[in-house]
Amino acid sequence: MSLPYVELSFGVIGQTLPADHGYGLYSAIAHLCPQIHEQEELSIQTISGKPDGQGKIELSRQSKLRIRLPYEPAQIALVLPLAGQQLTIGNHRIQLSIPQIFPLYPVDKLRSRIVTIKKFQEPEPFKEAAQRQLDALGIQGNLILPLNEDGEPARKAIKIKTYSVVGFSLVITDLSDEDSIKLQQFGLGGKHRMGCGVFTSFPRAWRFYDA
Template structure:
C-alpha cells in the first residue's frame, strides 16, 4: 500500500469530451466471467469501438441482495441482473449518438445469455478524489508490492499522476480464447481533481474493451476492503 499526506486541491471545470453511456438492459442472468464475450459481441455490433478510445465496463451487480450472494469468477456461474442493472460504455462525447443508434433495441448473445439493450443515456465524468478499477491488466507474475510500483511508475510517466494512496486488491483471471488474463483490482485515493479526470478518460494499462483499467468513483479504502 502507498500512503502519503494529502494535498490541497482546487476546483476545475469537467469537460464532457469523454462520457459514460448507460444503457438499460433486458436480461435475467449473465455469466460472471463475461468480459471477453461482451467485448466481442459489442465490437461485432459497433466495430468502431476498437478505434475510438472506448472502454466497455463489465456488467456488475450488488454483492448481496435479498439473501443472494454474488458468485466468484470461475465455474460457469451466473450473475442475477435486476431492472436497475446497466451496461456502461465509455466513449468520446462526439460518438454518443452513433453508439445509441447502433445499440438501442438490439439483442446480443453473451456466453449463451440473451442481452437485450434498451435506451442509452450519457453521463458526464465527475471529479472524485478516490477511484476504483475492478480489473487492471499489468505485467504478469507481479506480487502486490511490485504491482503497486508498476502502477506508480506508469501513472507518473504516462499521465503525470503522482500516487499518494493506493490499495491493491484481489487477483481475478478473465477468460479469453488465449488463456486466462491476470488482473488485479486497484483503488487510488487523494487524487487531484484534474488527475482523477485524466485517469478516467485515459485509463490504465491494456484491454479497456474488456473492462480493464477503467476507473469509477469509490467511497474509499474501507469500502474496498468490504467489496473484497
C-alpha cells in the first residue's frame, strides 16, 4: 500500500520573483537540500503572485512555497532545512517561514498551470498523450485544454538553463475522490520538481489566462 501524500506549505516573504521561476526555485532548493535530486516522488509548485505584465510576479501574504511528497519522516526531514532560510532566485531574494503540513483533499476539478510531455508540443497530440497517461494511472475524468484570450489552447513554456520546454495548461473535471487524490499524488508529464504537471484546486478568482 502506498503512503499518503502531504503538502508542506512555507510562508514566503519577499517583493517579486520572475514569472518563470520553476527551474530557479528548484535550483535554489537543491542547493540547500542536495538529496532532493533523488526524490522522484516529490513535486514543487511554483509560487503564486500577481503578474506585473513585465515578466515578474509581485508576492503577497498569500504567496506560499508548496512541496508535495509522501508522508514519510525521512523524506519530510530532507526538506525541513528550508525552514527560515533565504533563497536567491536570479537577482530576487525570498525568506521562507516554518512550514505547515496539510493532507491532500479531494476536489472534483483540478488544474495544472503547465504540463510538459516530451515530444508533444501541439494541442491535439498533447491532449491524446495526456489522456494516455491518465488511462495508465487508471484515472477517469474529463480532460480540457483551457483557452487563452485569443481562443487558443494556453501554450506555456518554462526556461531551463539555456533552453525552453513547451507545455499546456490542463484542467481535469468530473474526478472521483480517489482519482482526485491519485492525480494530485502522481501528476502528469515531467519536470514535477520545477512546477510542471502538479495539479491543484482552482483559486477562488481563477481565470483561464493566468500567469
